[in-house]
Amino acid sequence: MGVRKSVAALTAVGLLASACTSPVGLPIPVPDSAKYGADGIGDPYFPRYGNGGYDVSHYDLKMRYAPDTDQLAGQVVITATATTPLRRFNLDFTGLPISRAVVNGSPAQARQEGAELVVTPANELTGAFTVEIDYAGVPKPINSILGDGGWLHTDDGAIALGQPESASSWFPVNDHPLDKATYDLAITVPEGKAALSNGVPEGSTTADGWTTWSWAERTPMAPYLTTVVIGDYRITSGSHKNLPILTAVAASMPEGGPADAAMARTGEVADFLETQFGPYPFQSYGGIAVADTRIGYALETQSRPVYGPSFFRGADSTWVVAHELAHQWFGDSVSIGGWQHIWLNEGFATYAEWLWEEHTGNRPVQSQFDEVYRTMDWSIPTGDPGPANIFSGAVYRRGSLAVHALRLEVGDDAFFTILKTWTAERRNNTAVTADFIALAERVSGRSLRPFFDAWLFRTTQPPVPNP
Numbered sequence: 001m002g003v004r005k006s007v008a009a010l011t012a013v014g015l016l017a018s019a020c021t022s023p024v025g026l027p028i029p030v031p032d033s034a035k036y037g038a039d040g041i042g043d044p045y046f047p048r049y050g051n052g053g054y055d056v057s058h059y060d061l062k063m064r065y066a067p068d069t070d071q072l073a074g075q076v077v078i079t080a081t082a083t084t085p086l087r088r089f090n091l092d093f094t095g096l097p098i099s100r101a102v103v104n105g106s107p108a109q110a111r112q113e114g115a116e117l118v119v120t121p122a123n124e125l126t127g128a129f130t131v132e133i134d135y136a137g138v139p140k141p142i143n144s145i146l147g148d149g150g151w152l153h154t155d156d157g158a159i160a161l162g163q164p165e166s167a168s169s170w171f172p173v174n175d176h177p178l179d180k181a182t183y184d185l186a187i188t189v190p191e192g193k194a195a196l197s198n199g200v201p202e203g204s205t206t207a208d209g210w211t212t213w214s215w216a217e218r219t220p221m222a223p224y225l226t227t228v229v230i231g232d233y234r235i236t237s238g239s240h241k242n243l244p245i246l247t248a249v250a251a252s253m254p255e256g257g258p259a260d261a262a263m264a265r266t267g268e269v270a271d272f273l274e275t276q277f278g279p280y281p282f283q284s285y286g287g288i289a290v291a292d293t294r295i296g297y298a299l300e301t302q303s304r305p306v307y308g309p310s311f312f313r314g315a316d317s318t319w320v321v322a323h324e325l326a327h328q329w330f331g332d333s334v335s336i337g338g339w340q341h342i343w344l345n346e347g348f349a350t351y352a353e354w355l356w357e358e359h360t361g362n363r364p365v366q367s368q369f370d371e372v373y374r375t376m377d378w379s380i381p382t383g384d385p386g387p388a389n390i391f392s393g394a395v396y397r398r399g400s401l402a403v404h405a406l407r408l409e410v411g412d413d414a415f416f417t418i419l420k421t422w423t424a425e426r427r428n429n430t431a432v433t434a435d436f437i438a439l440a441e442r443v444s445g446r447s448l449r450p451f452f453d454a455w456l457f458r459t460t461q462p463p464v465p466n467p
Contacts, residue, residue: 048116061075085126185226243285246304260289267285333423382395
């Protein structure tokens with residue numbers, strides 16, 4: 001049985017304080033217990049996720065992967081800023097052997113402690129610093145709430161994917177959404193294999209039987225939104241609204257089938273969502289349909305979502321494209337400041353499915369709301385579901401109910417102004433539930449605390465607002 005926390009109670013203890021948001025490049029405020037290089041950024045749901053004491057601004061990754069032996073060799077150069085003097089600091093990393101660690105050009109000590117890499121530089125760090133780490137070995141999956149994630153060896157290559165953590169299985173990282181950064185990725189694979197990732201494609205070069213694929217994500221990205229997909233894929237590339245668009249479908253999936261059809265509508269779906277949420281927030285569009293049945297989910301990996309094969313067994317799969325592309329605004333551009341606030345991602349992405357259904361001439365949003373409202377289990381609070389329930393119906397379905405109830409409460413004009421203001425003011429940033437409540441009150445000119453308390457935190461069915 002979960003413990004209900006009301007808006008008032010959460011505000012009183014500071015769990016909804018907007019101070020935990022931070023743009024990339026500025027110090028990230030964290031609890032005192034998480035400072036001074038601690039192995040945890042202060043997330044109450046996952047205390048060991050992320051690390052305190054510094055803020056990463058950029059990762060430069062160079063990797064070489066041999067699918068036949070599952071050997072991954074990598075070098076990462078991390079550019080960061082110490083937010084407090086550091087005699088040591090931690091990175092999240094799940095155990096590939098380290099061959100070299102250098103901080104600010106000088107050799108550093110690096111030792112593995114479980115899923116943490118503890119780095120001790122030659123000198124105390126203040127201000128900006130760089131870390132270089134070389135590593136190699138056979139990466140291992142991470143078993144998370146979603147199932148197998150992290151680096152997964154496949155029949156034709158590999159897939160690096162997962163939530164709430166996955167990046168730490170293939171490179172040293174500050175693995176929490178609070179520490180967003182930009183990325184350069186260069187991935188070398190055997191000639192003939194594709195190596196796909198986030199951001200703007202910067203081409204490929206081939207020499208001596210190996211091909212290096214280069215990618216650049218210049219918009220800040222949370223670590224769990226990084227991906228690498230290696231293997232045999234049908235790639236379609238071009239431009240959309242003067243930005244590159246690249247989609248890929250596993251070669252083993254039927255050519256011209258549901259996956260190809262859904263990926264081909266990526267630009268169309270993004271354009272519709274732009275009318276609802278505001279300007280598209282990234283510099284590239286795309287999507288990747290994988291064939292590995294271990295990927296039983298789709299994930300909003302930034303600018304290029306990855307879709308598992310189970311979504312392409314019907315005639316029309318664009319609803320899941322609408323869900324994952326909605327995350328580009330809600331979750332990727334505006335990221336959560338802690339995992340208890342995940343309804344800000346999933347509630348809005350699920351609501352985007354409803355908007356898309358109505359837009360394409362299927363069920364009206366109101367009828368979808370009515371159906372879910374009648375069958376909803378209200379026992380788990382959306383705004384504080386507990387670590388085990390961050391991917392439950394309380395977050396997705398009840399979250400979407402709360403979104404539509406807000407629309408009924410304040411009216412369409414105020415509602416869509418709230419959404420577009422949210423994505424504009426919080427772009428490239430992080431936020432928590434209290435930030436959204438404050439914005440909704442500011443835009444609507446109304447006190448909405450009782451409304452949000454009922455729809456997000458109580459464990460009884462709330463009354464539907466009269467529009």
